[in-house]
Amino acid sequence: xxxxxxxxxxxxxxxxxxxxxxxxxxxxxxxxxxxxxxxxxxxxxxxxxxxxxxxxxxxxxxxxxxxxxxxxxxxxxxxxxxxxxxxxxxxxxxxxxxxxxxxxxxxxxxxxxxxxxxxxxxxxxxxxxxxxxxxxxxxxxxxxxxxxxxxxxxxxxxxxxxxxxxxxxxxxxxxxxxxxxxxxxxxxxxxxxxxxxxxxxxxxxxxxxxxxxxxxxxxxxxxxxxxxxxxxxxxxxxxxxxxxxxxxxxxxxxxxxxxxxxxxxxxxxxxxxxxxxxxxxxxxxxxxxxxxxxxxxxxxxxxxxxxxxxxxxxxxxxxxxxxxxxxxxxxxxxxxxxxxxxxxxxxx
Numbered sequence: 001x002x003x004x005x006x007x008x009x010x011x012x013x014x015x016x017x018x019x020x021x022x023x024x025x026x027x028x029x030x031x032x033x034x035x036x037x038x039x040x041x042x043x044x045x046x047x048x049x050x051x052x053x054x055x056x057x058x059x060x061x062x063x064x065x066x067x068x069x070x071x072x073x074x075x076x077x078x079x080x081x082x083x084x085x086x087x088x089x090x091x092x093x094x095x096x097x098x099x100x101x102x103x104x105x106x107x108x109x110x111x112x113x114x115x116x117x118x119x120x121x122x123x124x125x126x127x128x129x130x131x132x133x134x135x136x137x138x139x140x141x142x143x144x145x146x147x148x149x150x151x152x153x154x155x156x157x158x159x160x161x162x163x164x165x166x167x168x169x170x171x172x173x174x175x176x177x178x179x180x181x182x183x184x185x186x187x188x189x190x191x192x193x194x195x196x197x198x199x200x201x202x203x204x205x206x207x208x209x210x211x212x213x214x215x216x217x218x219x220x221x222x223x224x225x226x227x228x229x230x231x232x233x234x235x236x237x238x239x240x241x242x243x244x245x246x247x248x249x250x251x252x253x254x255x256x257x258x259x260x261x262x263x264x265x266x267x268x269x270x271x272x273x274x275x276x277x278x279x280x281x282x283x284x285x286x287x288x289x290x291x292x293x294x295x296x297x298x299x300x301x302x303x304x305x306x307x308x309x310x311x312x313x314x315x316x317x318x319x320x321x322x323x324x325x326x327x328x329x330x331x332x333x334x335x336x337x338x339x340x341x342x343x344x345x346x347x348x
Contacts (some may be wrong), residue, residue: 003064003113004221010109012052013102024173027048027072028209029178030167031055032121034070034184034247048228049211059115061231066115067159068142071099073121074172078123080164082135089133100143100162101150108153118163122171125164178205179227179311190239195246199279204238245281250346258310266335273339281343296321296344313345314338 031049034057038045046061058064074107089096097105103117127212129136132143140159147154169177182201186192212227225231252274259267280289299321303313318334321341 002332003058003067003110004224006110006113007052007056008224009222010052012200013105023072023074024209024212026074026122026167026169026171026174027054028205028212029169029174030072032205032208033169033178033181034053034179035230035235038234039190040185040282041129044232046225046229046231047327049208049230050213051228052101055120058229059227061233065113067106067110067113068112068116068118069103070118070120070165071103072167073099073119073123074171075121075123077123079123080119080121082127082132082139082143083146085119086143086150088150096148098146102149103162104147104151104154104158108151109159114161116163116166117161120165120167122167122174124166127164129164129166132159132164150313182329186239186242190243192243192246195242195249196278199281200238200242202279204235248347249278250343255342261311269335270339270342273333273336274343277336277340277343292340293344297339300341300345310342314341317341 028049033045034055035045035047038047038057044060044062046058046064048056048058053069055070056069057068059066073080083303084099085097086100088098088101091125099119103119106117107114125135133140144154144156144159147159148156167174179198179201182204183197185201186195186197208230211230252271253275256267256271259270262270277289281293296317299317304314308316318337321337322334
């Protein structure tokens with residue numbers, strides 16, 4: 001069987017309950033950052049979230065031969081040592097798996113396809129970033145002995161699979177750090193210097209968070225890739241779509257001149273909904289927004305060369321589109337409908 005077949009058919013390790021919100025967000029941000037880094041190398045990749053481990057990186061989305069498994073741990077106080085990583089607890093009188101033991105479980109399941117087993121944390125370690133053997137001979141030998149004691153399948157050569165990586169994010173600023181990386185990424189790969197960077201950032205982050213949700217049985221490879229992975233082709237198409245949308249994006253400053261008869265509070269409400277729609281519009285998989293956009297575009301086309309003032313057009317839009325929008329479309333306020341009509345009207 002191929003590595004992808006193995007990933008589908010092999011039962012996942014039991015999860016120890018829901019992930020704390022802070023760690024969940026940190027994990028998703030780190031995963032997005034790793035995707036941006038992988039994409040910039042030019043090589044193929046597929047990144048999974050909460051699938052056999054916190055993050056799994058395959059060397060190909062179509063015919064992978066190796067997998068790197070990442071376990072992420074946040075810690076605001078302590079540093080990491082090999083004894084701590086190999087320490088086992090006790091539950092109901094039985095020893096539980098150590099952090100390293102859980103990491104090694106992937107090597108047991110996927111054998112020679114396992115490239116690296118990586119512990120990632122915001123906290124530092126008492127040994128250098130990189131292979132665990134950097135901790136020193138005595139401590140490393142103790143680690144190997146502890147692993148052999150925990151799992152009889154462990155071979156001394158397996159120790160070379162273990163690595164430590166300190167995240168470049170801090171617990172207090174990981175979101176802003178990632179946003180900065182996304183801005184640099186879009187400038188480099190999309191050649192855009194003025195766009196709604198945050199919309200792309202939020203969409204990408206939300207997509208990756210949704211890859212972390214518990215997955216029911218996956219019947220085939222395409223379903224697996226859709227359910228759990230982000231691939232090079234995914235990100236490439238998102239960048240292309242974002243660039244296309246951004247270059248045809250109308251500016252609120254150009255639109256507001258046609259709202260001279262609107263009260264300041266009305267303009268403010270429209271601007272909020274304008275921004276909300278623009279963010280949803282950037283979401284590649286936001287089907288309800290896409291369907292509503294098509295309804296709006298057809299309605300605008302039906303206006304022909306109407307000489308009605310904008311206030312009348314928007315009033316008519318609320319009356320007609322509020323009733324005709326697709327049933328699955330999000331509940332839309334009058335201001336939201338007006339903002340969408342404005343946005344699409346000036347996108348023509």
